[in-house]
Amino acid sequence: MTDRGGTRLRDAYQGSRVMITGGLGFIGSNLALALVDLGAEVLLVDSLIPRYGGNLHNIEPVRDRVRVNIADVRDEYSMNHLVQGQDYLFNLAGQVSHLDSMQDPYTDLDINCRSQLSILEACRKHNPSVKVVYAGTRQQYGKPDYLPVDERHLMHPTDVNGINKMAGEWYHIVYSNVYGVRATSLRLTNTYGPRMRIVDSRQTFLGWWLRLVVDEREIEIYGDGTQLRDFNHVDDVVSALLLAAASDEANGQVYNLGSPEPVSLRQLAEMLVEARGRGSWRLVPWPEERRAIDIGSYYGDYTRAREQLGWQPRVSLADGLRSTIDFYLEHRQHYV
Amino acid sequence: MTDRGGTRLRDAYQGSRVMITGGLGFIGSNLALALVDLGAEVLLVDSLIPRYGGNLHNIEPVRDRVRVNIADVRDEYSMNHLVQGQDYLFNLAGQVSHLDSMQDPYTDLDINCRSQLSILEACRKHNPSVKVVYAGTRQQYGKPDYLPVDERHLMHPTDVNGINKMAGEWYHIVYSNVYGVRATSLRLTNTYGPRMRIVDSRQTFLGWWLRLVVDEREIEIYGDGTQLRDFNHVDDVVSALLLAAASDEANGQVYNLGSPEPVSLRQLAEMLVEARGRGSWRLVPWPEERRAIDIGSYYGDYTRAREQLGWQPRVSLADGLRSTIDFYLEHRQHYV
Numbered sequence: 260m261t262d263r264g265g266t267r268l269r270d271a272y273q274g275s276r277v278m279i280t281g282g283l284g285f286i287g288s289n290l291a292l293a294l295v296d297l298g299a300e301v302l303l304v305d306s307l308i309p310r311y312g313g314n315l316h317n318i319e320p321v322r323d324r325v326r327v328n329i330a331d332v333r334d335e336y337s338m339n340h341l342v343q344g345q346d347y348l349f350n351l352a353g354q355v356s357h358l359d360s361m362q363d364p365y366t367d368l369d370i371n372c373r374s375q376l377s378i379l380e381a382c383r384k385h386n387p388s389v390k391v392v393y394a395g396t397r398q399q400y401g402k403p404d405y406l407p408v409d410e411r412h413l414m415h416p417t418d419v420n421g422i423n424k425m426a427g428e429w430y431h432i433v434y435s436n437v438y439g440v441r442a443t444s445l446r447l448t449n450t451y452g453p454r455m456r457i458v459d460s461r462q463t464f465l466g467w468w469l470r471l472v473v474d475e476r477e478i479e480i481y482g483d484g485t486q487l488r489d490f491n492h493v494d495d496v497v498s499a500l501l502l503a504a505a506s507d508e509a510n511g512q513v514y515n516l517g518s519p520e521p522v523s524l525r526q527l528a529e530m531l532v533e534a535r536g537r538g539s540w541r542l543v544p545w546p547e548e549r550r551a552i553d554i555g556s557y558y559g560d561y562t563r564a565r566e567q568l569g570w571q572p573r574v575s576l577a578d579g580l581r582s583t584i585d586f587y588l589e590h591r592q593h594y595v
Numbered sequence: 596m597t598d599r600g601g602t603r604l605r606d607a608y609q610g611s612r613v614m615i616t617g618g619l620g621f622i623g624s625n626l627a628l629a630l631v632d633l634g635a636e637v638l639l640v641d642s643l644i645p646r647y648g649g650n651l652h653n654i655e656p657v658r659d660r661v662r663v664n665i666a667d668v669r670d671e672y673s674m675n676h677l678v679q680g681q682d683y684l685f686n687l688a689g690q691v692s693h694l695d696s697m698q699d700p701y702t703d704l705d706i707n708c709r710s711q712l713s714i715l716e717a718c719r720k721h722n723p724s725v726k727v728v729y730a731g732t733r734q735q736y737g738k739p740d741y742l743p744v745d746e747r748h749l750m751h752p753t754d755v756n757g758i759n760k761m762a763g764e765w766y767h768i769v770y771s772n773v774y775g776v777r778a779t780s781l782r783l784t785n786t787y788g789p790r791m792r793i794v795d796s797r798q799t800f801l802g803w804w805l806r807l808v809v810d811e812r813e814i815e816i817y818g819d820g821t822q823l824r825d826f827n828h829v830d831d832v833v834s835a836l837l838l839a840a841a842s843d844e845a846n847g848q849v850y851n852l853g854s855p856e857p858v859s860l861r862q863l864a865e866m867l868v869e870a871r872g873r874g875s876w877r878l879v880p881w882p883e884e885r886r887a888i889d890i891g892s893y894y895g896d897y898t899r900a901r902e903q904l905g906w907q908p909r910v911s912l913a914d915g916l917r918s919t920i921d922f923y924l925e926h927r928q929h930y931v
Contacts, residue, residue, distance in 0.1 A: 361773070364712045364766075372708060372762070376700045376755070413749065416765055417772065419712070426708070426762040429752060430700075436753065437697070437887045551773045 271505035273298035278345040280304045280332050280378065281313070281352035282325075285455040286394065286447075288317030289493045290349060290500055295321045297501075304341055305352070306331035312355070312456040316593035332374035338381045347504045348391045350378060350431075353424070356461045357398065357552055360420035371423035372430075379434045379442075387440055391431060392504045395446040395513065397557055399425040406487075407521075407560035410446075410513055418552040428513065435511040443509040445499055447516050448559050452493030452579065453586035457594050465490070465527075470595065471538075472531045473587045478540035481549060484525035489518040489558040492574035492583075502568040509568060517559030518572050527576075534581040604834075607841035609634035614681040616640045616668050616714070617649070617688035618661075621791040622730065622783075624653030625829045626685060626836055631657045633837075640677055641688070642667035648691075648792040652929035668710040674717045683840045684727045686714060686767075689760070692797045693734065693888055696756035707759035708766075715770045715778075723776055727767060728840045731782040731849065733893055735761040742823075743857075743896035746782075746849055754888040764849065771847040779845040781835055783852050784895050788829030788915060789922040793930050801826070801863075806931065807874075808867045809923045814876035817885060820861035825854040825894040828910035828919075838904040845904060853895030854908050863912075870917040 277294050281287045282303025294301050303325055305313040318325060330337040332352045342348060353371055354360065360367035375393075382389050398421035399414045416422045431442035451465050460467035471478050499516055503509045522530070528540035545553070564570045587594060613630050617623040618639025630637050639661055641649040654661060666673040668688045678684060689707055690696065696703035711729075718725050734757035735750045752758045767778035787801050796803035807814050835852055839845050858866070864876035881889070900906045923930060 364716070365709065368709055368712060373701065373704055376704060380700070411749065413747065416769065418769060419766065422762050422765040422769065425765070426758050429758040429761070430755065433752065433754060433758065 268501050268505060269297055272501070274300070275346040276300045276302070276344055277347045277349070278302045278304060278341060279349045279351060283307060283313035283315060283317055283327070284351060285312050285317070286450060286493060286496055287349070287351045288454050289452065290351075290497045291318055291325055292321055293497045293501065295324050301325040302341065302345070303327045304330055304332070310461070312462065314454070314593065316590070317454045332378060333369055335377045335381070338378050339385055342378070342381045342386045342389060345386060345389050348382065348389050349500055349504065350375070350391055351394045353394065353427075354420065357418045357420045358461060358548060360418055360423065361548070361552065364419045367419055367423050371420070371427045375427040375430050379430055379440060382440045383434060383438050387438065389440065390504050391440065391442040392500055393428055393431045393442060393444040395428040395444040396421070396424050397446055397448045397515070397559060398554070399428065399446060400557070402554040403557055406556060407517065407558050408515065409560035410515055410563055417554055432511055432513070441510040443503045443506070443511075444513045445503055445516055446513060446559070447491070447496060448518070448557070449488055449490045450493055450496050451490055452583050455493070457587065468528065468531055469583060469587060472535040473584060473591060475538060478528045478531065478538070479543045480524050480528055480540055481543060481545045484528070484542055485523050487521045487523055487556040487558055488527070489521045490527070490576055490579075491516050491518055491572055492579035495572040495574055499564060499568065499570045502570050506568055512567070514564040514568060515559040515561045516564060517561035518576070520576055521558035522576065530577060530580055531584075534577065534584050604837050604841060605633055608837070610636070611682040612636045612638070612680055613683045613685065614638045614640060614677060615685045615687060619643060619649035619651060619653055619663070620687065621648050621653070622786060622829060622832055623685070623687045624790050625788065626687070626833045627654055627661055628657055629833045629837065631660045637661040638677065638681070639663045640666055640668070646797070648798065650790070650929065652926070653790045668714060669705055671713045671717070674714050675721055678714070678717045678722045678725060681722060681725050684718065684725050685836055685840065686711070686727055687730045689730065689763070690756065693754045693756045694797060694884060696754055696759070697884070697888065700755045703755055703759050707756070707763045711763040711766050715766055715776060718776045719770060719774050723774065725776065726840050727776065727778040728836055729764055729767045729778060729780040731764040731780040732757070732760050733782055733784045733851070733895055734890070735764065735782060736893070738890040739893050742892060743853065743894050744851065745896035746851055746899055753890055768847055768849070777846040779839045779842070779847075780849040781839055781852055782849060782895070783827070783832060784854070784893070785824055785826045786829055786832045787826055788919050791829070793923065804864065804867055805919060805923060808871040809920060809927060811874060814864045814867065814874070815879045816860050816864055816876055817879060817881045820864070820878055821859050823857045823859055823892040823894055824863070825857045826863070826912055826915075827852050827854055827908055828915035831908040831910055835900060835904065835906045838906050842904055848903070850900040850904060851895040851897045852900060853897035854912070856912055857894035858912065866913060866916055867920075870913065870920050
C-alpha cells in the first residue's frame with residue numbers, strides 16, 4: 260500500500276473504523292494487515308467454520324492490533340450489533356466452493372444470500388452511513404460468450420454458488436440505490452497469495468497446486484490444460500478493495516478485477532514448477548462433477564476498475580508465485 | 596388452444612400428468628383450464644396464503660376434473676412426494692409483490708429462492724425426467740438500458756423480488772444443464788385477464804385499475820403517465836407456457852414474452868375507461884417507496900419466443916380489456 264494511491268488511502272483509512280466479515284480468511288486477513296498499516300481500527304468477524312478458510316494464524320503479524328469477534332454472518336443479532344459505528348464494511352464472508360454449493364445448495368443459500376440480506380438490513384437499520392464493499396466473483400458470468408469478459412457480459416452462472424453470489428451482489432446494489440447504504444461490488448477472479456487455503460481443492464485448484472509443489476508432489480491438470488485463466492495476487496486485490504471503499508464514484512457500481520497476463524493451466528503448472536525449482540505435472544481426465552460446472556477459458560477486462568478506481572495489478576505472476584511458495588515453505592505447518 | 600399449435604399441444608398433453616405450483620392463482624388456474632381441455636391429468640398445488648393470488652373460485656369451471664393439494668412450496672417433504680410421476684411441472688408459485696419484497700426480504704427469499712431449490716432438488720431426486728417451466732419476470736432486467744428489451748439485455752434488478760426471481764430462474768437453468776432436469780424459463784411481462792387479483796395494488800397496478808373501472812371509481816396514475824408497458828392477455832401466456840413445456844429446443848433456455856402494441860399508462864387508462872363505457876383517470880405524484888423501485892418505460896422483444904417456440908400473442912389489448920372487465924362485472928363478488 261505504499262505505491263500510487265497510498266496518500267489517498269491513508270487519508271481515507273487513518274483512524275477509521277473498519278469491519279471485515281470473513282476477516283480471518285485469505286483475503287480478509289491480508290486486507291487486515293494492510294488496514295492496520297494504514298492506521299485503521301480493525302474488527303475481524305469470522306465464524307472459523309473448519310472447512311472454510313478462516314485461520315487464526317493468518318493475523319499473527321497484527322494479532323495485538325486488531326479486534327477479533329467470532330460470529331457467523333448468519334447470526335442476525337450479532338451482525339446488528341457489530342455493524343454499529345463502523346465507517347467501512349468489507350463483506351468478504353462467503354461459501355466459496357462450487358462443488359459444495361451443488362451438494363448442499365441450502366447452506367450456500369443461507370450464507371451467500373440470506374446472510375447478505377441480513378447484513379444489509381443491519382446496515383440499513385443501525386448504520387446507514389457505512390460504506391460496504393462486496394466480494395463478487397467471475398463465476399457469476401459462467402462460461403464466457405467472449406473474451407476478455409467485461410461488466411457488460413451477461414451473467415449466466417453454471418453452478419448454485421455462482422447464482423447465489425450474483426444475488427448477493429445485487430442485494431448490495433439495490434440497497435445502495437434504494438436505501439442509500441453505499442455499496443460497491445468487485446468481481447474477483449482467481450486470487451492467490453500468502454494465507455490462502457491449501458488443505459485441498461474444494462475452494463480453489465490453485466491452493467491445492469501450491470500445496471502439491473511445496474510438498475514436491477505432482478500436479479494433476481484436468482483435461483488438456485489449454486483453458487486460460489487470469490490470476491491476481493492478493494496484494495492487488497487488497498488494493499482494489501481499499502480503492503473501491505474509498506471511492507464515491509464506485510457507489511452502486513460493479514467492477515471486474517483481472518490481470519494483464521492470462522495464462523493456460525499448463526503454463527501455470529510450468530511456472531509453479533519453475534518457481535519451486537523442482538516438480539512435475541501431468542494431464543488427467545476431468546472428474547464428471549467438475550466438468551459439469553467448468554467454464555472453459557476465462558479472463559476479465561478490468562478497464563472500468565482501472566479508469567474509475569485507478570486500480571491495476573502490480574505483482575507479476577512469476578514474482579507472486581515465487582513469494583507465495585516461499586511463504587508456504589516457511590509457514591506450511593499452519594496451513595495443512 | 597384451438598389455434599395454431601393446437602394439434603401439437605394436444606399430442607403433448609393428452610393423458611399427461613401435470614403439476615402446477617401456484618395452481619389456484621391467476622395464471623395457474625387459467626393454465627389448468629386449458630390443460631383440462633387438452634385432456635391432461637392436472638394436479639394443482641397451492642398454499643392459499645390469504646394475501647397472495649390463490650382463489651378456489653378460479654377453478655370453478657373444472658373443479659371436478661382437477662386434483663387440488665393445499666401445500667406450501669416451502670414444505671420440502673410435501674414437494675418431494677407431489678412431484679413424483681408428473682410429466683410436466685409448471686412452477687408458478689411465487690411471491691410477486693415488489694413492495695412486500697422490500698419490507699420483508701426474507702419471506703421473498705424463502706419462497707422465490709429456497710423453495711425453488713427444494714422443488715428442483717425434489718425433481719432431481721424423485722423425478723429427473725420431468726419437464727419444468729418456470730415463470731420469470733421482466734423485473735429481472737430492472738430499468739431498461741434500451742428498448743425493446745431482448746434476452747441479451749443485462750439483468751440489473753431494482754428490488755429484492757427481481758433479484759430473487761433472477762436467482763430462481765438460474766437454479767432452473769443450472770439444474771437443466773448440470774443434472775438434466777429439463778427446464779425452461781419464460782420472462783413474463785404484465786399479464787392480465789380473468790382470475791387476476793384485483794383486491795389491491797400490492798401485486799399489480801393493472802389488477803387494481805380493473806377493480807376501479809369495474810367499480811366506477813377514478814384511476815390514479817403515478818407521475819405523468821407517459822411510461823410505456825407491454826401487456827399480455829393470460830390466454831397468450833398460457834399458450835406460451837404450454838409451447839415451452841412441449842419444446843425440447845427450449846430446454847435450458849430463457850424467453851421473453853411481450854406484445855406488439857406497447858402503450859403508455861395514460862393510454863391504458865383511456866382504453867380501460869373506453870372498454871367500460873364510463874369512468875375517468877387523473878395524474879397523482881409518485882409515492883416515494885414506489886418511485887425508488889420503478890423501472891421507467893419497459894417493453895420486451897419476444898422474437899426468440901416467436902422463432903423458437905412458435906409463439907405470438909393473439910389477443911388484442913382492446914379486446915382483452917373488454918372481456919376481462921366483463922368477467923369481473925359477472926364475478927366481482929369472488930374477487931374483492
